[in-house]
Amino acid sequence: MYLSIPQLTAALSIRDLTDPEQGPHALQDLLDDVITSLTRAWSIPAELQRTTGLVATTDNYDRLGYAPDDVTRDARYSRHASPTVMLRSHTSAGIPAVLDSLADIEQPYDRLHVLPGLVYRRDAVDRTHVGTPHQVDLWRLNARGLLGEADLRSMAAAVVEAVLPGARWRTVPANHSYTSHGLQIDVETPAGWLELAECGLVRAGILRTSGLDPRRWSGLALGMGLDRALMLRKGVDDIRLLRSPDPRIAAQMLDLQPWRPVSLMPAVRRDLSILCNPDADEETLGDAAREALGPEAEILESLVIRARTPVEQLPAAAVVRLDAQPGQVNLLIRLTLQALDRTLTDTEANALRDRVYLALHEGHVLELAAG
CATH class of the missing domain: 3.30.70.380 (Ferrodoxin-fold anticodon-binding domain)
Structure with a gap:
């Protein structure tokens, strides 16, 4: 089940639409709006970190609290390069390194860490799924006061307002291996309620693993699929349009203006x-x-x-x-x-x-x- 060198090369050569160095795209504007909304709400700085798609399996699973028998580890659904290296299945795989980098900080600390990029999955083929979607992890890490559920809800509100200004939203309980008090954030659309993101308070055990004392450190974690968020924002109903080279389509993927349908070829x-x-x-x-x-x-x-x-x-x-x-x-x-x-x-x-x-x-x- 290990990927071949050509398969790895092909996967890692896919353009990351969130990266300005690879060309402009509306996903970058949407991400900027989210970051601005959160940093203004909290009056804290943001630090954007981009990492390679190849990660240690321990960072993708073990250090984030996934159980050894968790179904998400199944090689049928994830993409492994070797017994110890894989293509990340979520951008959260970059979080252990972020937490490790904070171990020696003694002064007060409060910052938003932003980890965007491609993730790699074995997924269904339909209008809303691809094997290499874009995701972002947004983690507020704090060492000068404990963050709680009220802060988590303010985070959810700021993200929804940035993605879909004025939209109605709700939360429902959700379980995550690396958070407590987990929530799923749903937004109301003409098609009904749709999931936008998931979030929670960073578990004490995740902090301890990186040498961070949970009596001093706390955090908020939110993960969001950027493709779906952009599709909701612009009113796009086919995820393939986000990468289309058709000039009529590509020109519309450079801003956050509502999608103007073009005549597509018959199926x-x-x-x-x-x-x-x-x-x-x-x-x-x-x-x-x-x-x-x-x-x-x-x-x-x-x-x-x-x-x-x-x-x-x-x-x-x-x-x-x-x-x-x-x-x-x-x-x-x-x-x-x-x-x-x-x-x-x-x-x-x-x-x-x-x-x-x-x-x-x-x-x-x-x-x-x-x-």
Whole structure:
């Protein structure tokens, strides 16, 4: 399950839209608004820290309090380079180094630490998910007075106001390995309540691990997906638009003005019938489909499992036709293909369909659209 050198190179070469050095993007404006809102509310400075996507597995999990058997560690959902190194699954992986850097500070301290960037996951393929979303961790660390739940709620209010000025919002309890009194922040949209971020008070154990005395140190931690936040702010309904090279679209991704719809090319649908491992799900299949398509993965709008049938429940004729093996499952999958800049021909759609099929199907009998 370890990534190859070409896979690592491809992942680390993906443009980070939050980084001004890689070109301007509206994500940077949104992040600036969030930072300004918090620093003004608290009258404290902010420190922005960018780190590499490759991190120690201990920083991504152990030092953030994740249990050894936590499902998030499963290699099916995370992307490991070796037993001890991985592509970070959240920007929180940079927090242990931040906390370590504070161990020798004796004077009063109160600062907002901002850690934005890409994270790497095996995720479903649809209009709101990609395998490399942008995230930001916002941690206020304080050594001159204990921070509490009132401070946490003021943090949530400042973030919501920066992302969606005037929006109604609410909080519901949430559990995190590195916080206590955790909250999920939801905002009201025309489609209903949607999650915007999660936050909590930094757990004493996380501070102690870095040599920080929780009787003196305290903190607030908030994590937010920046892609979703920008989509909500601008009214964009397809995450692929954030990276589109189409000039009509790209020009609109340079500011926070409301999205002005452009005429998109028609979608093409292709159905697949595949055999695979019973543990296969839309996250792992979506990741494999993206890998198979490479640079053309942006054409895949969605991958949906429409039916799941254990081989033992298939008609005898289907078992023979597919050469299905005991323990496998037969999945009916629908692919929706849509290029944002051109109309796909049937030949192109069939070729893309077959590349995904060959990557996902674990049977010997092949049913290829292109022949």
